[in-house]
Amino acid sequence: MNLPVIQAERLEKSFDGQAVLDGLDLAIAPGQIVGLLGTNGSGKTTLIKCLLGLLRPTAGVCRVFGEDAWDMSPATKSRLGYVPQEAELLPWMTVQQMCDYTGAFYKHWRADDVQSLICQWQLSPDQRTGALSVGQRQKLGVILALGHHPDLLVLDEPVASLDPSARRQFLSTLIDRVEVEQNTILFSTHITSDLERIASHVAILRAGKLAWFGPLDELKDGCKRLRLYFADGAPTDLDLPGLVRWDRHQNHAVVTVASFDQGLLDALHRRWNCDVRVEDMNLEEIFLEWSGAAEVPSTVATEVGS
């Protein structure tokens, strides 16, 4: 297997004794485009900062291109592009000056590309960055991170403040880039439709660990909602492989499973002789189930592996 581009091993991060990341493992292979999902405060930014060596882990280790993230060489740093949630801009500089200034730090800065993105995303080169709107700042942040054609691009909610047309343009630019250059991308987002457009893999953060990490298609194909109808009342215990959660009612149960297949269907028929209705779920529904954001009656909730 190829060396992971970026990885975390048994990563723990606490603030004031409160664990945010709790023994998290992650390995992103070259060329993967990973969308990171998690509820507010679940630790997405903390994970990204630990992965990039911007925060020191409480325990465990993060690696970027095989190097300890906390002690990265300048050569490895130059292969990274990072767009923080809020772009760090020098307010007295113009858009053009900010680009030139940033470009001076990189050997392989592509000024021609940067110019065309400034034009495409309708920024004024002569405007001071301090006077930009939140969305314009975000656009400039992305341009600054793309200018040196990084091998690994990490974006923390890059499109949260962009209007739908700017989001579309931004995603198209990313897709075009990746097709040509085969870069690796990690991005956090709350917009599941965007993730569905560009991600090859999905990571779902929950309770300080990854509740799911794998190919987007696998998540969508395997995750199903089942409605089970029982002749003699629903059982009180439902021990199924890949059970994400279930709600018990008198004569039926609503069940979410992570890896639905014919074998599971046969097992349900054999064990309970119940009628089963299988429903597809969209990515937003899947995320709500996996992240624990969907309402779970505490008496009947069962987590995978518990």
Ligand SMILES: Nc1ncnc2c1ncn2[C@@H]1O[C@H](COP(=O)(O)OP(=O)(O)OP(=O)(O)O)[C@@H](O)[C@H]1O
């Ligand atoms: N420097 C810090 N000091 C203390 N607590 C922190 C610090 N940074 C983050 N936290 C806490 O860690 C938790 C995770 O925060 P984080 O910003 O990583 O979440 P997030 O998933 O990115 O949230 P959002 O979706 O709202 O951006 C929160 O409870 C936050 O208050």
